[in-house]
Amino acid sequence: MKFSEYLKKDQPVAWKLLTNSFSLHHLTHAYLLSGELGIPLKECAFFLAKSFLCLHPDPLADEECRICQRVEHLTYNDFLFLDGSNGTIKKDDVRNVVGDFSKTPLETRHILVYVIHLVENMTTEAINSLLKFLEEPQKDTYAILTSENEARVLPTILSRCEVIRLRKIPQDQVIEEALNDGIKLEDALLISSYLNNPSSFKNETEDEAYQNAKSLFRVAAENFKKPKAEQIFIWEKDLIPFLTGKKDARLFINFLILLVREILESKNGKKTLSYSYAKIFIGDDESGLNFTQSSLALLLKARQDLDMNIGLPLLLEHLIRSL
Numbered sequence: 437m438k439f440s441e442y443l444k445k446d447q448p449v450a451w452k453l454l455t456n457s458f459s460l461h462h463l464t465h466a467y468l469l470s471g472e473l474g475i476p477l478k479e480c481a482f483f484l485a486k487s488f489l490c491l492h493p494d495p496l497a498d499e500e501c502r503i504c505q506r507v508e509h510l511t512y513n514d515f516l517f518l519d520g521s522n523g524t525i526k527k528d529d530v531r532n533v534v535g536d537f538s539k540t541p542l543e544t545r546h547i548l549v550y551v552i553h554l555v556e557n558m559t560t561e562a563i564n565s566l567l568k569f570l571e572e573p574q575k576d577t578y579a580i581l582t583s584e585n586e587a588r589v590l591p592t593i594l595s596r597c598e599v600i601r602l603r604k605i606p607q608d609q610v611i612e613e614a615l616n617d618g619i620k621l622e623d624a625l626l627i628s629s630y631l632n633n634p635s636s637f638k639n640e641t642e643d644e645a646y647q648n649a650k651s652l653f654r655v656a657a658e659n660f661k662k663p664k665a666e667q668i669f670i671w672e673k674d675l676i677p678f679l680t681g682k683k684d685a686r687l688f689i690n691f692l693i694l695l696v697r698e699i700l701e702s703k704n705g706k707k708t709l710s711y712s713y714a715k716i717f718i719g720d721d722e723s724g725l726n727f728t729q730s731s732l733a734l735l736l737k738a739r740q741d742l743d744m745n746i747g748l749p750l751l752l753e754h755l756i757r758s759l
Contacts, residue, residue: 556589652674
């Protein structure tokens, strides 16, 4: 499914705003796409970039022309992408963008577009470099920024951007749509905890990191009722050696957050999802599960610490000993 279909269906306000802007050629030099964790901000940023560069816009990107395809595969010379989801964006990263975009465009469209995904993950020095670039925009140069935490974006950046806020689809609705698309219930439950676009679920289920994190999470979930010493042994023997990548580890911790959050909500008498991962894999007997709000806070901090270059084995061992 084209990304434009997702925008039309699930982000009608953003779709109308962008359609009108491109139809009337009322474009600004900088956009900030803002939304909660799970909303496909990166995909939306790429779609907006394609719309600036597309050979056959109507009025937005057709997603099929050769330039749209080159943007998608990062082979278009006048399109640059900085990804804050993989770590901190530093001053030199922004300087490289400024340096490249200070030159004459290489492509025949003569339009320069850059995307900075998750600007809240920029260093102070990088932000200062970006501000200077935003303050003096060059002709036919467009910035597309994204943020999962708009409160952490400096007002000086917000004031220089047109902010487009994307809404989060209710998780029950996401799960229902995924099930209707043929996604298995377990996958729908897990993936909906960190992705909010059901049309992307099929690709996610085929991802090796997801499959690895899911299988290891099953092991963890099935052993939480055992004595702590036995849990630590299982983690050290059967889990930690196989969680070697940041993506695997982030997904694994996401799944733990989902499980613990559902258990806490159930204990507190709050309404949980129509479909519950905890009910499927833990059952109604939650005795022996001593999770607290501190457990949840610990997991949330561990997810943040993944980007701090802390050794994964050390982080995961501390996690199981503290849960």
